[in-house]
Every structure is written in C-alpha cells, then in structure tokens.
Amino acid sequence: MREEINTNEVEAKAAPNPTIVKWNDFWRKFLKNKSAVIGGIVILILILIAIIGPYFTPFDPNVQDHAIKLTGPSSEHWFGTDHHGRDIFSRIIHGMSITLYVGFFAVLIGMTCGVTLGVISGYYGGKIDTIIMRIMDIMLAFPGIILALAIVSVLGTDLNNVIIAVGIFSIPVFARIVRGSTLAVRKLEYIDAIRALGASDLRIIFKHILPNVLSPIIVQATLSIATSILSASGLSFLGMGAQPPTPEWGAMLSDGRNYMWDAPHVATIPGLAIVIVVLAFNIFGDGLRDAFDPKMKN
Amino acid sequence: MFTFIVRRLLQTIPVIIGVTILTFSMMHLIPGNPAQIMAGESASPEQIALMEERLGLNDPLPVQYLDYVKGIATGDLGNSIRSGRAVSDEILLRLRPTVELAIYSTALSIVIGLVAGIVSAVRRYSWADSLIMILALFGLSMPAFWLGLMLIQYFAIGFNIGPINTGWFLASGWGTWQQQVLPVVTLGTAGAAIIARMTRSSMLEVIDQDYIRTARAKGVKERVVVYRHALKNALIPVVTVVGLQFGSLLGGAVLTESVFAINGLGRLIVDSIQARDFPIVQGGILVFALLFVLVNIVVDILYRYLNKRIDFN
Numbered sequence: 001m002r003e004e005i006n007t008n009e010v011e012a013k014a015a016p017n018p019t020i021v022k023w024n025d026f027w028r029k030f031l032k033n034k035s036a037v038i039g040g041i042v043i044l045i046l047i048l049i050a051i052i053g054p055y056f057t058p059f060d061p062n063v064q065d066h067a068i069k070l071t072g073p074s075s076e077h078w079f080g081t082d083h084h085g086r087d088i089f090s091r092i093i094h095g096m097s098i099t100l101y102v103g104f105f106a107v108l109i110g111m112t113c114g115v116t117l118g119v120i121s122g123y124y125g126g127k128i129d130t131i132i133m134r135i136m137d138i139m140l141a142f143p144g145i146i147l148a149l150a151i152v153s154v155l156g157t158d159l160n161n162v163i164i165a166v167g168i169f170s171i172p173v174f175a176r177i178v179r180g181s182t183l184a185v186r187k188l189e190y191i192d193a194i195r196a197l198g199a200s201d202l203r204i205i206f207k208h209i210l211p212n213v214l215s216p217i218i219v220q221a222t223l224s225i226a227t228s229i230l231s232a233s234g235l236s237f238l239g240m241g242a243q244p245p246t247p248e249w250g251a252m253l254s255d256g257r258n259y260m261w262d263a264p265h266v267a268t269i270p271g272l273a274i275v276i277v278v279l280a281f282n283i284f285g286d287g288l289r290d291a292f293d294p295k296m297k298n
Numbered sequence: 299m300f301t302f303i304v305r306r307l308l309q310t311i312p313v314i315i316g317v318t319i320l321t322f323s324m325m326h327l328i329p330g331n332p333a334q335i336m337a338g339e340s341a342s343p344e345q346i347a348l349m350e351e352r353l354g355l356n357d358p359l360p361v362q363y364l365d366y367v368k369g370i371a372t373g374d375l376g377n378s379i380r381s382g383r384a385v386s387d388e389i390l391l392r393l394r395p396t397v398e399l400a401i402y403s404t405a406l407s408i409v410i411g412l413v414a415g416i417v418s419a420v421r422r423y424s425w426a427d428s429l430i431m432i433l434a435l436f437g438l439s440m441p442a443f444w445l446g447l448m449l450i451q452y453f454a455i456g457f458n459i460g461p462i463n464t465g466w467f468l469a470s471g472w473g474t475w476q477q478q479v480l481p482v483v484t485l486g487t488a489g490a491a492i493i494a495r496m497t498r499s500s501m502l503e504v505i506d507q508d509y510i511r512t513a514r515a516k517g518v519k520e521r522v523v524v525y526r527h528a529l530k531n532a533l534i535p536v537v538t539v540v541g542l543q544f545g546s547l548l549g550g551a552v553l554t555e556s557v558f559a560i561n562g563l564g565r566l567i568v569d570s571i572q573a574r575d576f577p578i579v580q581g582g583i584l585v586f587a588l589l590f591v592l593v594n595i596v597v598d599i600l601y602r603y604l605n606k607r608i609d610f611n
Contacts, residue, residue, distance in 0.1 A: 138316030141594075143549030146567075146586045150320075153571045153579050154327045230441050234553050237443050238568050250441070257447055257557070264451050271444030278439040286435075 026215075029291040036287015042280040050097035059087035061094040061247045070263040080265045082255060088266065091247035092273050098248050099229055099277055102163055106228040107221050109167025114174025115217060119205055121175065122182025133179070136172040144169050145231055152240045159232075159248065162241040166228045177220055181213035215292040222285035226278045233274055249274050299602070306598055310591055317591070321584045322366045325576065326359075335576055336379060375581035380573055385581040389563060393585070395472040396562035399554065400547045402482045407489030407547075408540060414490070415497025415536075420524055422502065430494060437491030442550050446484040446557035453480060470559035481558045485550050489543045496539045500532040534604055541597030545590045 030036055059077075065085035073080045079088035121132040139147065151165035185191065186209065194204055233250030235241045242248030244255075249270040256267030325332050333350040334341065341349070349355075354362055369375060375385035418430045449467075456465025468477045504510065505528050513523050552564030559565075563582055570578035 134312055134316065137313050138320065141313050141317050141591050142320075142583070142587045143545045143547075143590050145546075145549035145552055146583055149552065149567060149571065150324060150579075150583045153576075154324055156329075157571075226439065230439075233441055234443060237441075237553065238556055239572065240568075250443075253441075253444060253447070260447060260451055261455060264455075267444070267447050268451070271441060271447070274441050274444065275436070275439050278441075279435065282435060282439050 026291050030287060033287045033290055035283050036291065039280050039283030039285075039287055042276075043284055046096060046277060046280065047100060049093060050100050053093040053096060057087075057090035057093045059090040061086065061091040062245045063087075070259055070266065072263065072265055079269045080263070082252070082266050083259060083263075086245075088252075088269055091252060092249070092269065095247040095249045095252065095270070095273070096277075098159070098242065098246065099233070099274070102159070102166070102232045103225040103229040103277075103281070106163045106166040106232060107170065107224045109164065110170030110224060110228075111174050111217065111221050113167075114171040115178050115210075117171065118175040118178025119182050119209060119213075122179040123186055123201070123205060123209065125183075129179075132175070136175050139169065139172045142169070145234060148231060148235060149240065152235065157240045157243070159236070159242040159246070162232050162235045165235070166231045169231075170224050170228060173224065174217065174220060177216050178213050181216055182209055185209050185212045215288075219285055219289045219292060222281055222288055226281035226285065229274065229278055229281070302602055303599055306595055310595060313591060314588070317584065317587045318367055318370060319363070321580050321587070322363050324580055324583070328576065332576075335574065370584070375584070376577040378570075378578050379575045380570075380578075385577050388566065388578060389581055389585055392561055392563045392566045395560050396548070396551050396555065396564055397589075399472070399478075399481055399485060399551050399560065399562065400544060402478065403485035403489065403547050404540065404544050406482055406486035407493055407543065410486070410490040411493025412497055412536070414494040416501060416524070416529065418494065418498040419501035419505065419532075427498075431498070434491040434494045437487045438495075440487065441553075442484055442488060443553045443557050445487055446480065446554060449480045449484060450557075472558075472560040472562070477558075481554050481560060484557065485547055485554045488550070489547060492543060493536060493539060496536050497532065500535045501528055504528045504532045534601065537597060537601050537604060541594055541601075544593045544597075548586055548590060548593075 063086065065081075067085065068077070068081050069083055069085040071077060071081045071085075077087050077089065079092060082088055082091070117132050117136070121129045142150065147169045148162070148165035151168060152161050155161040155164065191204060191208060194208060199207075232241060233248070233253070236248050236250030237254045239251075239254065242251045244251065252270040253267050253274075256263075256265075256270065259266050328335065331346070331350075333346045333353060333355055336353060337345045337349040354365055357365070373386045375389070377383065378385055378388055381388065414430045414434070418427045421427050450469040452464060453467050454465055454469035456463045458464075466476070467479045468474070469480065471477045472481070505524075510523060510528055513527050514520075518527075549564075551562060552568060554560070555562040555565040556568060563585065567579055567582040567586075570576075570582065
C-alpha cells in the first residue's frame, strides 16, 4: 500500500496532462507482462462461461438421481455426481456466475464506499479526516471474516447478506489507499491553481483527484475481487451464505466434506474451480500493479 | 520507549470504545426484540417482560451501553441461551485451541515465508525464484478450507505408496501433535505465501540500494551482505505484515476449526450464529477483536524496537 502512494506522487509530479501518455505506457508494459495478459484472458473466458455456459450444460444442475449418487468422473458426468446424484460439471458451470457476481458486487460496495470516504478524508482533512479514519481503524480491529460473521449474524444467513458483509469489510482498505493518494495529489500546486480559478470542490475531486488515484484503485479492486471470492465462499462453506440447492461452490464443498472417504471428487472439484478463478484475478492484479508502477522499467 | 508504549496504549482506547459500541449495537440491530431472542423462541410474554427488565432494555440506550461496558470490565458478558452458563466461561473454555492454532500457524508461516522469500530474492530470476513465487501465488489463491480437506484426503485418510500408507495424521480434534499438524499447515499456508512475497520484494528493494553496493564494493562477503546488511532492513515491513497476518489467521481459524472439528472459539461463534445464541456471538466477536487489537499493539512496539536498533547503528 505504501508503495502505491509513492507511485502516485511520482506520477502526479511527472506529467502536466499525463492521461494519454500514461495509458499508452500502461498498455505497453501490461502487454509485455505475459502472466498478466494470461490472467486477463482467463478472466474474460470465465465471464463468458458464466454468461453463456448455463445454456449449454449437459444436465440440469438441480435434478437429483439417487441411482447414480457419488459416482466418480466419467464420460457422461465429466466431474462425477454428488450425494444427490446431481451432475457436478453442470453445477460448477451454473455456479460460475454466482462466484463472479459475489466477487464483483462485494468489491463494488467496498470500493464505492471506501473511495468516497477516502476522498472526503484526504481532501477535506481536519476533523472529518480524523473521524473517518478512526472509524476505519475500528473496522480494521475485527479480523475480516469475523466482521463479516458479525454482519451476517445481524442480517441473517443469505448470499446477498454475505456480499454486503464482505463488501463492508473491504471498505477500510480502499479508504486508506485513496486517502493517501488524495493527500499526495491535493498538495500539488496545480490543484491550488485550479481552485483559484474558481473550480468547485466536486469538480476538482472528479476531474483532477480521482483520475490521479485511479491506478491504485483498479489494482486494489482486482485483488479485492480475489479475496472477496475467497471470503464469500468461506462463509458459504460455514453455512452462512448460499443455501441449498444453490450451486454455490463453497456450499458444494461443504456438502462434499462428508464424503471425503468414498467420493473425494465432490469436495475437490469445487475447490479447484475457486482456485482457478481466484488465481486468475490475483495474477491479473499483480500484472496491473507492475504495469502501473513507474518504478518498474522495461 | 516507555512513553511510546503508554502513548500507543492510550491510542487504543478509542478503538476499544468503538469496538464495544459495535458489538453493543449488534444486539439492537438484529431484527426483532432482543428480549424475545434472549428468552428463546417459545417464551411467554411474561418471560419476555422479565427478560426485558433483567437486560435493562427499558433504560435509555446510553445507560444500557454503560451497563454493557461495566459488564465487560467485570468479565460479565451475559449468559448463553443454549446452556445458560456464563458467556465468559464458555469462551474461556474454547479460547485455548484457537490461540494455540493461531500462534503455531503464525510461527510456521514466518519460518517458511522468510526462508522462501530470502531464497527467492537472493536468487532472483532463477528457477527456484520462479517456483517459489508460483507456489506463493497458489498459496494465496487457495481457500484454506479446501486445502484442509485436501490435506485430510492425502494425509489423514491417506493413500498407499507401496507398503506405506500416508494416513499419518488425524483429521479432527486438537490436543496431540497428530491432530495439530494438518490444521496448522492449513492455516499457515496463506500466511507463508504473503510473507514470502513481502520478504522478497522488501529484500530486492534493499539490495538495490547504495549502501549494499558499497558493502559489496568494500569486499564484504556476500553472505554477510545478505544477512547482516540487507535482511535486517528488509525485515521491517515484514514485521507489519506478520502482525496483520496474525489477525487474519485469527479469522481464518474459524474455517480451519470447522474443517478439523476443533472446539475453538471460531467454531463456537459459527455454531452459536446457527443456533441464534446471540450473547455468545456477541461475546466471541468482542474477544476476537480485543485479541487482534492486543496483537497490533505488540507488533507496533516490536516494529518500533527494530527501527530503533537500526537508528542506533
């Protein structure tokens, strides 16, 4: 995080109107980073699967057939069947959209609230800053998943509540990054000049501050999608999130744990699916960070 | 140093107050009447009225909050709905496995993370570096509960390599080392991955600096350069990460305890949410937060100490 703040200071100092130059530079570096490009492509494929996959699955994800329960992978059931004889491959494909939906919306909540609070905190400073940052400190005083558990225990066990809970606990991370970057940008002379020209606070924030803090926000958002998916699937695993028969991967894994002896594939496969999605976002996020970082030459 | 510790402790007071306000308001945010929830689903109106009286729910909110804080100060967190026993007793009973699990896992992740990170940095761009960084990326991307199940699959249920069966460890409970190995590995993996990445980037940053080049130019042995000059400075940001890690390990303990059927605090909270045993949930979450705050203080003091030593040098 500290690195990113410095990054922005450097960027902001370096260029008078850096947007175009910066994006060209960014693309050049990003395309050179092979693993990041692969991560990005995998994410696009996953999104595509989430959208059109459900129309092409060989079986209905919720149709039970107890005659074939807990059978291993075969040519008919590629990933085998679960304890109700449901086709795991079809359930994984249907679960893809749930996983991505959870990741995107949790981060959208965390990012929107966090960026707003961070900008206000960094831009106005003073008492508002102190109050907002103290509240963030208090939120950070709860280990992530514990705060989510507290929120879910109040709101009730449901997938949407898990999204809200996971979103809320990622607020402080965004707020801190954006506050730091905003502080660095606000001190620059050209912001004073724009203000002297009569620009309103909102205009300064939207036209001059936010574009400058965009890169750390994008990087953090990508990495947060990865952690949000992990946390949300964890909460579903604990029975706090998606309720049966929803083909949510964490919940599927939780079903599978009872059959580790006879049919380990029931728990193994949804876990692998989670690993692939999270890995893609982590690789993509790492690549974005390197591409945005002016210290990384080549 | 002493004034620093005092100041740091004073700084925690607003955070602790905030934490207690948050756990206090949980009770009032749940839909429905807290007295109804505390008295149980099948309570009669009289019992509910009695419960309202006992919980002081008719008092103004600030008075209720002060009562709550007074309770915390004297170790009175109310009674469990299910067992009727004091929440503090229930929590104390379950605290030990969770704290042990978190400490062992932190230790494991520090050892593995540091060694891997240093090897990676010293042999930058070698196959060892690539391998370690790929493994670290996987470690970050694996759900701990899935890793736990896979470890159970391969090292508790086990499989046969010739005459040897790999079911060396036990898949549930906490007490003997056979029970502890798998949960500790499960929980420590993500931490090791994060620490390895942090150590690597921090080491690389230091290694590129002028004074390291000077040391090398002076003819100082490479080993001395790496361990005495570079590592000491590179460790500072790592300490902060370790501290944050301990917190997320405490959180992760919830999942690990569930996978390995460990009777710890995390599992107690999860079970209590499902049983709607609210006083336990409230108390458990408070204890988790207080533990985390405590760890952060210790980390800050350690951080300061490391910094000081370097300043002196």
